[in-house]
Amino acid sequence: MSPLSLDLSPDLFPALTEAQADPDGPGAHRPALHFGDRSLTYGELAATASPLAARVAEAGRIAVWATPTLETAVAVVAALLAGVPAVPLNPKSGESELGHIVSDSAPTLVLAAPGTQLPPALAALERLDIDTSAPTTSLPSPGAPDPESPALIVYTSGTTGPPKGAVIPRRAIATTLDALADAWQWTGDDVLVHGLPLFHVHGLILGILGPLRRGGSVRHLGRFETAGVARELSEGATMLFGVPTMYHRIAETLPDDPALAKALARARLLVSGSAALPVHDHERIAQATGRRVIERYGMTETLMNTSVRADGEPRAGTVGVPLPGVELRLTEEDGTTAVEAYDGETVGEIQVRGPNLFTEYLNRPEATAAAFTEDGWFRTGDMAVRDPDGYVRIVGRKATDLIKSGGYKIGAGEIENALLEHPGVREAAVTGEPDADLGERIVAWIVPADPQSPPTVDELADHVARRLAPHKRPRVVHHLDALPRNDMGKIMKRALTHD
Template identity: 80%
Template sequence: MSSLFPALESPGGKVALRFGDRSLTYAELAAATGAVARRLPVGGRVAVWATPELETAVAVVAGLRAGVAVVPLNPKSGEKELGHILSDSAPVLVLAAPGDELPAPVGDLPRVDVEVSATGGVGGALPSPSVADEDPALVVYTSGTTGPPKGAVIPRRAVAHTLDALADAWRWTGDDVLVHGLPLFHVHGLVLGILGPLRRGGTVRHLGRFSTQGVARALATGATMLFAVPTMYHRIAQALPEEPELAEALGGARLLVSGSAALPVHDHERIAAATGRRVLERYGMTETLMNTSVRADGEPRAGTVGVPLPGVDLRLVEEDGTPITSYDGESVGEIQVRGPNLFTGYLNRPDATAAAFTADGWFRTGDMAVRDPDGYVRIVGRKATDLIKSGGYKIGAGEIENALLEHPGVREAAVTGEPDADLGERIVAWVVPTDPEAPPSADELADHVAARLAPHKRPRVVHHLGSLPRNDMGKIMKRALVRD
């Protein structure tokens, strides 16, 4: 297989990575990653202590250049989860920044400190065996919401295909400068946010810690693209009235991209009204990398994740597996995908791997969606937590959440279902009110939703909360929501 990073084969003086006031040119990155790669064993797996620092990017790229599989570790994980990941993936060593204190059991592994100031060894062949398309590039662990985290084995083929498909969809080139402040142990922040620009020969500016001021500064000084999750865009939308420099900077960006969860329509509209720019959404998973996106040359329609990326096949199916052939914007089905963007399986879990695929080779995403007549995909939620069967209807939680967020008294909202003797399931809204002293009533919110969607989609129960439980990527953890 050809190099994942052609720009490192004949590197120059262009800046490749910038983290705060620290940066590496492509020549410096080639030298630093080459020096680390030469210290890695042939084959096997290596762990990376994935802090949002320059050393993490160098470590991961070094592993990929050396042809070993990289296991990114979330520094916020607890000892039990880290122990499971390490026993499951069995890395031979851990790569970390000098001075980083590693907790047990990570600290028990042989350690290689990542020096980013290495010199010599620029470009050229590395002392590693030739690598093939199907060789593992990364082992990324899922969130473990239904049991211990599973390690998704992502081959080099999937990384290359996804990044090249996004380059086609987003007109992504080496002239682009990407800014983001996402974690580096996840597909969004690491594969798209770090490896993506490096494959194109472009530049990454990592904020270290997300802030609206940091976004404004980066976009006002040459950055062309912003990657963020909905929580970040929500903060941006809230800050826009008070930060005119932020609105101006966003208005000058070539591309604003959101992912990892659905971006509420209300935030879409607030950002577009203030900046004149539309946020594009894309859809992917750890196991599939990226499946769909709104294209840079397409209609940036709020509430959709666009169309399948080049090379990706996507279908919606009924509960019995029957494909849904009508693109009517109403028929809800589970998304199934196939293509070169998919993982090869769950590490050490042939049972889970087999269960994840249909007999004819499609991956079961567990996400529910509808398709508009022009093929645009609108995700309505997860099959396990967001598909509500009430009164004979199949209802997606996502559209109700968007409707609730249009109410001025609602700051955040989540929707779930709970058993109901008459309806099968009743719709439950979990709401963070704009004014905790004067929250909107259940009847008021029910009428608000019924007027926008349909009477059968109104919430029957409303709970008021101070905040919604979220994970590191800003996704609402609905399993943590319990009835009073």
């Protein structure tokens, strides 16, 4: 592992600064952003974003209507140049959620693409349309923000109450992107393709700001489709970012699409995140392309914590090792006693500490205090085990995926992966329910591959017992047409009911 030099200067985008200083230089003509048939070079991005930065410099805080468009990328870059905190808004949010976010974050402006119809929840905000037609000259960027100053306020999914605004400082963005550059050998020569939404960490910070910090380029598909992935990777893209639902579609398409298999085989790096990628999909993609998907682990409050390294073993079912600069420990249920075992079996809660962390939950001092231990570790709520070589394997969320059955602590994630290896299972989720004898019994929620002939509970129990251990077998099986998922493809287990 190479040492990491953390650049905490206010300049998040050196290539953009260079293009701004020398509009006729070679760096200014390098491609930066590409959305469909629209694109901007670094020179054009500087000339487009810097006037917008000057206009919003005194705004205090701005909202960005974060559609998957060139305008969203320009707006966020402009806010970062101006040192003004930006609040990315999910265009699919309902009125109640949007109203809460606007009230909580109190932006003075909302930036949107021209012609976009905004919902009533934003009606009281002054609107500023984003002009992506570059003027003839760029303006100097206002100020030189402190590394600790807020860059983005990204709202959590709100699974346990109203969404909370995680205040992400410039320091966290810079250190996370530089740590990923170290882990993934990410350079300005890389061309990233993705089709992720732009209102969260994965799509916006990693997928847009990441290439810009490296001086490389990004080709956004607008909307994910396997044909777009094949086209861009065949035409020079070197990296693909996706979530498990996207890679599942890729795995399903590969047997009948040799062009897609050939394109993926050319990629330097295939990265999955935001949820666990089933081992079955890992293996299908590797078998068809010769390329293995690597996984990383992060969350809104921490940005990225771990990753399988580009020069490491791309082991399916793991999220790799802690990134440079990130401390990671597992703890017992008391939240303070460290789990020392590296045996691949002992479950503990992940806690992290490092420069990648958020500053606070906006307007929530109590929630902020509760999220950290007294000695500064952030409680992620994710449960994991560590293999002997330090690789981390996440087994689920503490609130929904830790099942205590028969005296054992069991992670739902490993059972889900085992179920997905059964040929009769298309999708799987695992939860626990009260049991008078066991404490909790394991419940499997299955989308069968053939609805007319679904696998039985005995068949699945034997399958899991053979692969894992008898105490990890499901005792109850429910068959569904589909699993409830959010916009990022994560299964919403709280929506699974026994009625």
